[in-house]
Amino acid sequence: MSDSYYNPKDLKKFGNIAEYEPELAKDFFNWYGKVFEDGALSKKEKALIALAVSHAVQCPYCIDAYTSDTLKMGVSEAQMMEAVHVAGAIKGGATLVHGVQMMNKVKKLSM
Amino acid sequence: MIKSLKARDHKLAQIEEQLKVLSGGDFANGELPTFKDKMEQIGEYPLKPTGIEILQVNLGYMCNQVCQHCHVDAGPDRKEIMTKEYMEILLSILRNTQIQTLDLTGGAPEMNPEFRWFVTEARKTGVKEIIVRSNLTIIRANKKYFDLPQFFKDNNVHVISSLPFYNKDKTDKQRGDGVFNKSIEALKMLNEVGYGIEGSELKMDLVYNPNGAYLPADQSMLEADFKRELDKDFGIKFHQLFAITNIPISRFLDYLVASDNYEDYMDTLVTAFNPAAAKGVMCRNTVSVDYDGYMYDCDFNQMLDMKVASKSSQHIKDFDIEKLNNRAIFVHQHCYGCTAGAGSSCQGVVA
Structure with missing residues (x-):
């Protein structure tokens, strides 16, 4: 365990949240990806x-x-x-x- | 003006030092896969050419600029330059092969005293396309270069120019004070003779590379931004924008290490590895020639002194297209720069 609450390397591990709850994580990341696609806003x-x-x-x-x-x-x-x-x-x-x-x-x- | 790493006798001017950095850290402790491992996984090792279509010739390391990110470590203090004798050999290669494109680079290729002679003679060989990679400011550097746009036009040269950004601050930071204004003047001169105008046969493309330790954004988005801003502010037109990834060697590697960005940058490149880009890398259809007539898989391997593997055809004097087409391409961790995201080549994205 790191002795700090925030570790910059943890950002790359964001996808690992699927480990404990795969279905919700899948839905979240799909939705997240779509939110940031070109739409009415670039x-x-x-x-x-x-x-x-x-x-x-x-x-x-x-x-x-x-x-x-x-x-x-x-x-x-x-x-x-x-x-x-x-x-x-x-x-x-x-x-x-x-x-x-x-x-x-x-x-x-x-x- | 900063000096080249070579003139400063910098540690990273030594090729062994660069390769040591590229082999160490997370690649040595197994945190990150080496490029070779990655290519093996997708069945592309050893990496083989698809056939030489482009002859990229470095006419010398002399340049009127000293850019922060320059992988050639070029500058006014570099004296290495190609002689007419080697140009004659290249002309005969162009006459005797099906190579379609002659791609001239440097340094500032225009500073080679035989540059105009070489371009004019190359035009007579029947090669389809002649590219000159111009830094733009050379056109405004001295009176003797003012007529370059007309010379390019007369020889139907395809002009490809670096312009890191559409505003002054970011451009001058990367390329030196005053570079942006001079580049704008040069672009206007090129537009005036017909370069870069919609529908014009006189092709003028721009090259963008990130101003730091990050990957370029989507090429088409950047192209639209560049076109809009350059037209709005200066009335400048151009054809395509090529977004190129900074390759971690030479001066850019020095920057990455000094700014403590090296590990994160390599991690970003590895994470963004794209098999489709890996299959389309430019070294498969290009051979790079240095001022001294030796051949390399690409401009970057040239800087790392990794000559082509075809032992009996390493110099243009022994040019043998069969042997070259059957060689294995040398790869190392810097190759991750060409396979990240949409990929990167001297013609922009590849996937």
């Missing part, structure tokens, strides 16, 4: 969305994978960073918009 747009979401969910494996993918597809560093800012803005906004809930509660409790 592969490149999807990879950029994935990069932003990876930061929002703070998944190091996903950040690794989608940084490589977007770089490979010719996405510029500025575009990648803007995508991360979008994720950050939504996370920050999501925190702050709850401030309204706090204000509502304060107003309700105060005389």
